[in-house]
Amino acid sequence: MLKLSREDYESLRAHGEETYPHECCGVLLGKSGVDGNHVHKIVRAGNTRTDRAHDRYNIAPEELIRVQRQARGLGLDIVGFYHSHPDHPAQWSQTDFEEAHWVGCSYIITKIDKGKATVTNSFLLSGTSEEDKKFLDEPVDVLAGQVDSAKEKAQV
């Protein structure tokens, strides 16, 4: 299960509305727990696919490196990514699958229907390698407050 705060959930959906009719994209920072990925912070990223931003996205490696440094500084990891599907279902596409390489990470997709965010789904990239990877449907738990993995662990 993917856990994230209501604030982050609404923010990533709003991002997709802001960039409509183009795809938005961003990075999920947090911690990976036994019960799934916990998002503590989302970071908006630029879509470098300006040639066909309506149905493609790409995050520049340089930006990813900056985000990864930011995560290290916060004691967090990259636990996933998000992007939008303008006027297209919130389901992973063949392109999404072929371009997904972060096994163990969550890939959130939000459908933006005529400029309005509707369905948001998450998919966990599972497997051990490029050869056996697969997307699994991943329930999303939207929490009222901030996600605090340490506190959750202490309460267990």
Added chain:
Amino acid sequence: MKIHIPTPLRQYTGGQQTVTVDGANVGEALQHLTTNYAELRNHLYTGEGKLRSFVNIYLNDDDIRYLPEKEATKTGDSDELTIIPSIAGGN
């Protein structure tokens, strides 16, 4: 020098997000990395020994594919390599 490991590959470095290896140049550092952590090799390179197309390796802020000397670029102890798989997709 330090090599930063992305989340999905840390299972092959004993959970370490950063490992330290020796190497006079980028190629040597990567060679030591995959010698010390042999399971990484298949995730970084194709069967023909070429860096997988979706794997980006940066020496500090530079993609090694675009460095004039590429993997032969000399490195020092204070340099850092970052392995960063690509992020892309679309409907």
